Amino acid sequence: MEDLWRALSRLQLAERELGDVLGQVTRLAAEHVPGAESTSITLVRGDTATTAAHHGEMSLAADELQYDEGYGPCLDAGRAGVVLRIDDTHTETRWPTYVARVVEVGVRSSLSMPLPYQGTTIGALNNYSTKPSAFASEESAEAAREVAEAVAVAVANADAHALLGEHARNMELAMQSRAVIEQAKGVLMAQRHVDADAAFDLLREASQRYNRKLRDIAAGIVDSVVGPPRR
Structure with a gap:
């Protein structure tokens, strides 16, 4: 965790495009969230959800499957502000259509962490793995939470700059x-x-x-x- 905190503390927010910052954050998540092989950031604006940044093609493919379906762990985490974890897509029953399709892009487990923003949530940090139960440890959840908070700060900074x-x-x-x-x-x-x-x-x-x-x-x-x- 110390390496993650150190890396997050070095993030430069001023005079940078939001997409560049979030791209760097997804790389940090893939490096420091235990179990993460591919990561992405879903931003929810009104009724529209988009992948603002991703590291690895697996995360982008998994996100887009959820957008097609209109539901899934990253969408539900971003909208409801809850942490959602899939330990094994082969046995998961909460999103039957989605998990049946996401197996085809290699996802076996995932962890979606909501992005806190001014008392609400604006999306989710999504972590994907080709292995089952990759995010079962508390260490994974804590690291993902730290990264999600950094994402929220970056978005708040970009919104303030735009305003x-x-x-x-x-x-x-x-x-x-x-x-x-x-x-x-x-x-x-x-x-x-x-x-x-x-x-x-x-x-x-x-x-x-x-x-x-x-x-x-x-x-x-x-x-x-x-x-x-x-x-």
């Missing part, structure tokens, strides 16, 4: 809108010989009359005065 970027874009648009509205007010003040408040009232009345955004009305007024850009 910050969206706020910055919205602020830039707001500033641009304010600038063009102030320009249009200046035009109306000069043309109509009114003060700033009256000019704004004229803009607002035009916006309501023509059912157009205030910024679009303002831009039209400014363009009519400035004219098209020269080439």
Whole structure:
């Protein structure tokens, strides 16, 4: 476990794409979760589940079989927030159609660990093996839990970064809108010989009359005065 903690502590989250981080995490899981031969990360957004990263083709094939079926240990773990383990696909009865098919891609046992996120779950870390009972030890569960928490942190970091970027874009648009509205007010003040408040009232009345955004009305007024850009 110390090697796993050390490896997770070295994960670089800043200035990296989420897919790159999760790809590295799946490799760490395959190396440090006892029994894991192939690993993947399922993210559930609304009604849609996707494999965000995987290490080894067996995990991707097993995930996609579950998406086809609409159920399975990784989907159920991600949706319900419970740990789900299959000790032997030859005798498993909870997902009969899925286990009958997943045997064909080599899966004999698996461990799906939910991803904790702000009091809920957003998916699962999936660990697969070609051997039966590969994840029966508490050590496997503990290691998978540690990796799942790292995944949740990476997703939270990516979401926060995206939200910050969206706020910055919205602020830039707001500033641009304010600038063009102030320009249009200046035009109306000069043309109509009114003060700033009256000019704004004229803009607002035009916006309501023509059912157009205030910024679009303002831009039209400014363009009519400035004219098209020269080439």
